[in-house]
Amino acid sequence: MPEARVPESRRADAIGQGPSGLAGRVWRSIVRAPLAPRTDQERKWAMVQNFVLHFRPVRVPVKTLAYTHTLGLGGMSLVLVMVLIGTGVLLMFGYEPAPGRAYDSVQALETVTTFGGFVRGVHHWSANALILIAVLHLLRVFFTSGFHAPRQFNWVIGLGLLACIAASNFTGYLLPWDQRSFWAITITTGMLSYVPLIGGWLQQVARGGPDIGRATLIIFYTLHTTVVPVLILGLAALHFWRIRKARGVVVPRAPGEAHDPQPERVLGLPFLLMREFVVALVLVAGVFTFAALVAAPLGEVANPGMSPNPAKAPWYFMGLQELLLHFHPVFAVLIVPGAAVLLLLAIPYLRYEDDPSGIWFVSNRGRLMARRAAMAALLLTPLLIALDEWVLDASKLLPTLPGFVTVGVLPVTVLTVLAWVTWKRERARPGATRNEMVLAGFVFGGVTFAVLTVVGVWFRVGGMALGWAGW
Amino acid sequence: MTRRPKRGRKPPDPSAPAGADRARTGPPDPPEGGPPPSRRAFLWKAWLGLAGLAVIELIWVVVDSLRPRRRDVATADVVVVAGPVDHFAPASVTAFPAGRFYLVRTEEGGFLAVSRACTHLGCTVPWSSEEYRFVCPCHGSAFDLHGDVVNPPAPRALDLFEVRIENHIVKVNTANVRRRRAFDPQQVTWA
Numbered sequence: 001m002p003e004a005r006v007p008e009s010r011r012a013d014a015i016g017q018g019p020s021g022l023a024g025r026v027w028r029s030i031v032r033a034p035l036a037p038r039t040d041q042e043r044k045w046a047m048v049q050n051f052v053l054h055f056r057p058v059r060v061p062v063k064t065l066a067y068t069h070t071l072g073l074g075g076m077s078l079v080l081v082m083v084l085i086g087t088g089v090l091l092m093f094g095y096e097p098a099p100g101r102a103y104d105s106v107q108a109l110e111t112v113t114t115f116g117g118f119v120r121g122v123h124h125w126s127a128n129a130l131i132l133i134a135v136l137h138l139l140r141v142f143f144t145s146g147f148h149a150p151r152q153f154n155w156v157i158g159l160g161l162l163a164c165i166a167a168s169n170f171t172g173y174l175l176p177w178d179q180r181s182f183w184a185i186t187i188t189t190g191m192l193s194y195v196p197l198i199g200g201w202l203q204q205v206a207r208g209g210p211d212i213g214r215a216t217l218i219i220f221y222t223l224h225t226t227v228v229p230v231l232i233l234g235l236a237a238l239h240f241w242r243i244r245k246a247r248g249v250v251v252p253r254a255p256g257e258a259h260d261p262q263p264e265r266v267l268g269l270p271f272l273l274m275r276e277f278v279v280a281l282v283l284v285a286g287v288f289t290f291a292a293l294v295a296a297p298l299g300e301v302a303n304p305g306m307s308p309n310p311a312k313a314p315w316y317f318m319g320l321q322e323l324l325l326h327f328h329p330v331f332a333v334l335i336v337p338g339a340a341v342l343l344l345l346a347i348p349y350l351r352y353e354d355d356p357s358g359i360w361f362v363s364n365r366g367r368l369m370a371r372r373a374a375m376a377a378l379l380l381t382p383l384l385i386a387l388d389e390w391v392l393d394a395s396k397l398l399p400t401l402p403g404f405v406t407v408g409v410l411p412v413t414v415l416t417v418l419a420w421v422t423w424k425r426e427r428a429r430p431g432a433t434r435n436e437m438v439l440a441g442f443v444f445g446g447v448t449f450a451v452l453t454v455v456g457v458w459f460r461v462g463g464m465a466l467g468w469a470g471w
Numbered sequence: 472m473t474r475r476p477k478r479g480r481k482p483p484d485p486s487a488p489a490g491a492d493r494a495r496t497g498p499p500d501p502p503e504g505g506p507p508p509s510r511r512a513f514l515w516k517a518w519l520g521l522a523g524l525a526v527i528e529l530i531w532v533v534v535d536s537l538r539p540r541r542r543d544v545a546t547a548d549v550v551v552v553a554g555p556v557d558h559f560a561p562a563s564v565t566a567f568p569a570g571r572f573y574l575v576r577t578e579e580g581g582f583l584a585v586s587r588a589c590t591h592l593g594c595t596v597p598w599s600s601e602e603y604r605f606v607c608p609c610h611g612s613a614f615d616l617h618g619d620v621v622n623p624p625a626p627r628a629l630d631l632f633e634v635r636i637e638n639h640i641v642k643v644n645t646a647n648v649r650r651r652r653a654f655d656p657q658q659v660t661w662a
Contacts, residue, residue: 183594187609190592205537210648211571211588219537305568305587307594309608324592325610329626403626463611 043269053269057244060272061251061263069144069252072279073137078240079280080130081232083287084168087123088225095175097221099214102177103301110298121291127169129287131316134165142347142442143370145357145435146250152348154242157235159344164232166316171224173314174217182302183311185220186212191313191320194329211304250358259355309462318456319449325464326388328408335412340445347442352434366436369426373440377447385455389466553641556582556662562616564598570645572632573598573605575616581659584643585618586630596629605629617654628653634660 019027033049034042047058064070094113096105109116138158141147147155174185189212192203208215243249251263313321324332361367398406427437461467551570559565559576566573566587575583585605589596594609604621605614613622618629628651633644639662651658 183609186594187592193593208537304571305595306597307589307608311592311594311609325624403623462608464609465611 037269040267043267047267047269053273055240056273056276057248057268059265060248060268062266062271063251063253063263064249065266065271065275066252067275070249071136071140072276073133073140075276075279076133076283077130077137078236079283080126080133080287081236083126083284084123084130085229087119087126088229090119091123092225097175097217099177099217099302102175102217106176106298110295117295118291121294121296122287124296125291125294126287127172128315130165131169134162138162139446143439144250144252144360145355145362147348148352148355148357149348150246151242151250151357154239154246155348156345157239157242159341161232161235161239164228164235168224168228168232169316170314171220171228174212174220175224176298177217177302178299179302179306179308180297180299182212182304183308184314185216186307187311187321188313188317191324191329191333194333196330196334252360253358255359255363257359259358310460310464312456312460315453315457319453322385322452322456322460326385326407327411328404330404331408331412340449343445347438350434350438352438354433354435356435362433362435362439365432366439369432369436369440370443373444374447377444378451381448381451382455385452386466549644549646551643551645553643556636556639556641559641564600564616566598567643570632570643572643572645574634574641574643575618577616577659579659581661582634582636582641583617583659584632584634585614586632586648588630589625590620590627590629591625615654619654627651631658636660636662 031050033046035046037043037046044058047053047056091109094105094109094116096102106120109120111117113119141155141158170185170188174181189203189206192206193199195202204210206216206219207213208219251260253259312318320332320337323336326332327336356362356366361370398410423437423441426432426440455466458469458471459466461469551567551572553559553565553567553574559574559582561576561580562578563576564573570584571587573585573587575585577583587595589607589609589612591607591610591612594607596605596607596612596614598604599606602613603616605618607613607625610624611622612620612625614625614629615621618631620626620628631649631651633647633649635642635644
């Protein structure tokens, strides 16, 4: 007998759920399965019949429920997207996307609208939290090797989602039209002009003209309120659907433990849904509390005639701006980030000797290598930054060569060769697998980017000199 | 002409002749050798061509609606009338916020209209008369009176606008910005 079959006596129309008479008939026409199922049979039935519940699996591997396995980060991202859509729609009722009106309308939201400042605060902090949590989710998937077949393409979709989240944050950054937002967008779109050949055109398209102005605001507003959210919802649906098609997230296992093709499963309701519900509640409570205590920043109104000192990109792009201080623009803006994106995309498609999916940090040796790579990046990156800042001066050392060579080709080649030599040496060690090597390389690159971001956000003061910038 | 089976997901009929199910999936292979392509093959290509055309049209529409709009030429003052030549002392810098440029009179008495946007990342560079140079507040680039880079990270000299002097009146055309690598005496306009 199929499991989801429910005894005749317990069917919604038979048990007389809800009020009797016309109201009851209407109610039962809408809700076909019991809203408060009491037995496992009824729970399974509800999971299939209820529209909202049917997005979640009826049965899940019991081991994947451990909170320390997924940390709930993917679900948290979805909850934040929902919060952002809700608060975003509320903000749209009050916001006017025109240079002369935008700042005033945001100020009116803050001071006149009931709870307007709170809604804006929730939107602002949720958006920043979303970047952080989405990146942490990417790290979790990577460190538990959740990108091997059949999840390879879902890694790519996840990267697309991360790009959309960054685009969403970035386009939203301009909307308050204060000094901070105006100059951050000026700087970031200014970076576009360094792309060879099409840079100028690219910048003009992004700005809708030569300067940041009316056209820019309309473009950013449209992208922020329609294009990017639709993309995020579409990609997120695909992302979640593919997890289901892969029979759930990777099943955790200890190093050396064999892959279990038939893991023990329990019912999604209540075991998975209760956990997800609790995570969502705690997250929403946390974001709301934070927004109630810390208001979203709103500075002076944008003044195109006066740049602040220093002018910084949004924090998630400060790693790039920091790179721009050390390398030739073509390398800092195009070649290095482009190579990083290609490497990230390539991760699931490399040829690996084994499939360690579900094991944190691949193996015990992998854990050790990751730790060493992190330490190396943590030491080397600040050292190189300091060296470039105070010791090396390319224009004095090699005065005859153009900047494209002295701060572009030359340092990038040297660093690439060093990385390649290190890779070959490590690979030659007995037993280091491709999985462990990729793990170490990823950790090294990730920590380097994190250090660049931290230096850019907190250690760059006026004129982009090194110093403590304060909180 | 006999009717061929419609395209669809019917399981192949074992009793049908071998070529009958060919028409069901995608374009038919052109018959080997002799007869011209069938009507079906022609229609298939026509549909493909139309779909391609539609995609191109869609891309065109999207790109065109994103295309940078020129500054409203009819409303904005494209040509800024700066004033009589004598109003500007040699070796002076005068700001024109509406035109987003500085009018520079060189030591020799020539004129340059220098864009106020830093060539590094687009910050607005103020003129510092004490230091006698443009200093970018954002990232520390500095430019001399002619807009030439005296301190990186700026990669090239400040952009220029066209200066015209008619009847001893200095006029600056802000419609087109001119990029340049470095200062060149030919860029100077003389009264």
